[in-house]
Each structure stands twice: as structure tokens, then as C-alpha cells.
Amino acid sequence: MDLLTKFIDTYPIFLKGMLLTFQLTIVSIFIAIFIGLFFAFLKISKVKILEWIADLYIFLVRGTPLVVQIFIFYFGLTSLNISGFWSVVLGLAFHNGAYIAEIFRGAIQSIDNGQMEAGRSLGMSAGLSMRRIILPQASRRALPPLGNQFIIALKDSSLASFVGVYELFNIATTQGSIKYDYMSYLLIVAVYYLVLVLFFSIIVSIIEKRMASSD
């Protein structure tokens, strides 16, 4: 049980890393949801120039590797005296925002047009109908792919290690190099990631069940 002793010996430092990974993910996804909603609205605005802006954003995100985006954000933002943590958070938010925009756009457009018409026919404005009628239904449909994106973001946050943020993966490689034992700490960090992913999956499925009460 060599691996277990290594696990027990290093858990305080890994727990710190887990907290940082957790924070990176939560904060960046939180921001990404607003970015995503904003660009989803641009895409369905039927105003050509706004659609183009959204298309360009999504093209940039999809067309470049995440690790390149993180480096650009890191070097760009730390030169403006923004911390490493926040530059990575914003990089991840910028990246996930594009995928979340597409998730929201799809979910909004999947709601029957009759719902908007029913709202409008009652005298509700387009904005009010969107807020009260369409978005609650769309967010329900967006939840499964959103949960998926959430887990992708959690695992992608490991790329923050390349710009020196001391999250889970960085701790694993550091421990590995100190002790000349990469494999053990990579296996250990995999367990931490699995636990985090399991935790998020359970949260998402609880929310899904709650929201499904009307179906």
C-alpha cells in the first residue's frame, strides 16, 4: 500500500490544490454563463452585425487551442497587474463562454415559437416573455449539456498549471518531480479529479430532478 501512504502524506497539499481547482472552475463557469447568455442573445438577435460579432467570437474560441488562449490571457492580463489566478479565470471564462453561448442558443431556439406568441398575445413585451416564459424553459433544456460543459471546464482548468497556478495538476507534477515518482502522483491526482467530477455530476443531477417536477 505504498500508494496509499503517499496519498495520506500529501493530502493536505492536494486538498489546497483541489480547493483552487474548484474555485477556478466555479468562478470561470459563473462568468462564462453571463458571457454565453450575452452572445446567445446576439446570435438570435436577427441583427446581422451582432450575429457576426457572436460568430467571430465563437470562431476565435473554437479555432484556437485552449492552452494558447490561457497563455494569451495570462501574459496579456498579468502585464496589466491582474493576478495569475484571475487571468486564468478570465481565460477559461472566455473559452467556455463560447460553448455555453451555443448551448443557450440551441436551447432557446428549441422552445416552440408558440410560447413567445402566447406571452405576446397576453400583452407581455418580447423581453418579459423571454425572461418569464422562454428562458426558464430553455435553461431546463440547457442543463444537461451545461453540466457536461461544467465538467469539461473542471478538467480544462488543469491547463492553468502551465502558467504557474498551483492547482491540482501542478501539485501532482511538482510532487512527482521532487520525489522522482511521477506515476504515483499522477494516479493520485486522477483520483482527486474523479472525486470532483463525481461531486459536480451529483449536483447537476439533483438540480435536473428538481427542475423536472413539471414534466
Added chain:
Amino acid sequence: MSDSIMIQVDKLNKSFGDLHVLKDIDMTVKESDVVCLIGASGSGKSTLLRCLNFLEIKDSGIITFEGSQVEKETHDLNEVRQKVGMVFQHFHLFPHKTVIENVMEAPIYVKKVPKAQAEKDALALLEKVGLSDKKDVYPSKLSGGQKQRVAIARSLAMKPDIMLFDEPTSALDPELVGEVLATMKELAEEGMTMIVVTHEMGFAREVADWAVYMHDGRIVEVGHPEQLFNHPKEERTKNFLDSVL
């Protein structure tokens, strides 16, 4: 029937691309009138109804509602729509809200009615359509006929001056049509102004003050249902009636 004019349409035209759907429609509906629009599918009945509720914006012509000419440039269409209720073929209830929440939604968020008052009003309306026992269930648990009666209650909650029905029973199983027609009949007897696109000739005969036959985007014939159905003047009306009766 009173004499004051509720809605007047002059030379209304509407096209979708190359398709000229409404051609020079003239129509005058007085307060408490019950009007049935009949005609084959594609004749423009639904589009006419949707123009009257400004869900479709006319290309040309004049729509006068309660004495004022309504244009999207000069009027807040949201305010006009509050007075023009609409019931859809496919109900379009809000699936994420319970029956009573469906009915309370617009009064609370559009008219800013206090919640307690909105709830009281909604209960009275559900009572009226015979569904007060279903107030806390979600629409997915209702039959088609019940859904449509909730939709009628939801529309009535805004206290509209006129109600538009777009084929309200066409999506229903035959045994459920009666309950919806009964609710509509009751509404007509209370003096509600109604324009109903329908294939229910029995309902038209019994409840309508007058009926309109539309064909190919034009109003072909207007008359009392009895006269229109039994002694149509126009050959096209006769052909249509022969095909549906």
C-alpha cells in the same frame, strides 16, 4: 347586439414573400358580436386573426380598434394586445407553470395586479371554466380539452374586450370538443365579442351572429350563419360547404 364598433378593418393586405395571403379585407365587428370565420386551410383565416392581434404586422390597410387607428409606429402594441385575447389551436400553455400560475402570470407581470388579488381572480376564472380542482397541477397532466379551457381562462385574466379563437378545437380528440365549445358558448352569452376561426359548423350555426367565408385571401361571402350555410349566394361558398358538411 350593441351598435358601437369594436374593430374595423379596411383594405387589409398581407403577404409572406411572394405569397399574397390577405387581399383587401374589409370587416367590421361590433361590440358583443360573435363572428365565425370559415374557409379551407390556406384561405387566410388564421393570418387575418393574427393581424388583428398584431402577431403579424399588416402590409397595408387600416385596423381601427375601439375607435383608434392602430399602427405599430404610433401605438404600444403590447397595450393593445392586453385588450385582445387570443386562444391558439395548440393551447401554448406555459409548461413550467401550474394551471393557476398560467392564469396569474400576465395580470401580475403586465398589469402589476397584487398577487393575492391575481390569485383570487384566477380562481374565479378557473371556477368558470370548471377547472378549479386542477389549479395546482402542471399542464402536462391535463387533457387537451382541459388545456384549452385553461388557455381561455388565461386569456380572460387580462380582461380583454375581444377574444380571438384560432381553431380552438381542431387539435382536440372528438369527445373533448364539446367541453371547449360549451365554455365558448357561455362566454358568448355573457356578451363577449368573439372572432372564431372554426370548422365546427354546428357551433357557428348556434352561437355566431354572423359568419364569414374566406377563400384564397379574400372574403367571399358574409351573412347570418343560417343563411350562409343553407342558402349561400356564391358558388365557391356552396362548393366549400358541400365538401365539409
